Amino acid sequence: MLNGLWLSFFIVAAVAGLSRWLIGDDPAVFAAMVESLFAMAKLSVEVMIVLFGTLTLWLGMLRIAEKAGLVDALARMLGPLFARLMPEVPRGHPALGLITMNFAANGLGLDNAATPIGLKAMRALQELNPSKTVASNAQILFLVLNASSLTLLPVTIFVYRAQQGAPDPTLVFLPILLATSASSLVGLLSVAVMQRLRVWDPVVLAYLLPAALLLGAFMAMLGGMTATALAALSSLVGNLTLFGVVLLFLLLGAYKKVAVYEEFVEGAKEGFDVAKSLLPYLVAMLCAVGVLRASGALDMGLDGIRWLLTYAGWDTRFVEALPTAMVKPFSGSAARAMLIETMQSQGVDSFPALVAATIQGSTETTFYVVAVYFGAVGIQRVRHAIGCALLAEFAGVVAAISVCYWFFG
16 A cells, blocks of 8 residues: 555656656756755654654653553543443453553554554454454454544644744644544544444443533633634643643652653663654655655645635635645655645645644544554454544544634634
8 A cells, every 4th residue: 555655656746747847848847856855865864853852752751651550540440431332342351451551652642652552452352353354343443543543642743843943833732632532533423333332321421521521611712712812822731731741650650659760761762663663664755745746746736626626715725734634544654744845845834734733633544554453463354444434534634624724714
């Protein structure tokens, strides 16, 4: 899948470049395409330097939280909910702790760190699966909730924005929180319909209703604020939450007599290993996207979409963010490359860049997640997993665009 996507970027760029040369009499296009290859390779290394530190930091913090018992406490707290949503998983099964850790990593926006934990959780669920080639209900729900990407603290998005010179990297905190809530809710409800889960069960409602009411009250409060005030609040809440989580992990670790420094270093080593494996993928995708942009192919496609939207009477400012949304179901690295390229070409705090960052933080790579998670355990029949995951992803994209018009429009 990724082979075809990556190769298609270069083939489309080559066709567009030839047309600009032969039809548009623009031979300089090939110089621009070659220059973009080296520029994007350099940019990849610059992005990775910041990402190295971030993944190292947050996996170190997550290790402290795990040793302090926070992950186990969350697993126990969510036990009654999991018992209703995943009835085939026995209480206290190791899969539930791994699922909780996976959700915690995703909640912190550490999607690359969440993947190895998620693979362990999928293998644990496979042990309970009576059919080793057909996805179980529990596996499908776990995968769709991963694909809906519930991100409470999108740290990596903040990193990309900071690396591109954003004066306030956390500006998109609240938009991402609202958009990711929409995608997660749609993902959960779509699976519940397909699996006939009793979402009206009193225990399930006891978990979901307070969260929904809190989110509704929060949105009602935001409804009376201006765009300037919303942006300022998003910045304040984002920074307070970020530092508050760090402080919580450290204080809880000290209270539980965890050797916080030693455990942080051990977790940081894992973060370093995760980060260093990302550079080849980032170089590959950023170079492909750079060539696509330099050839004019990306602009041609977006101009066509923009013309259709203008004809329909719609605002077109979000169109430049669509490449991130279009490739996100297939490849996280391609979507990251599209996001970084949008921030570079449009400006880090431009409306398209803010929309792209919100989309990146509130959706997941559906086909990649399905291929990796199910492929790792030999699942061949995925049943309704892809349909529910894509529905959640679509809801996240629509919500991201809508929320950004609300906050920044």
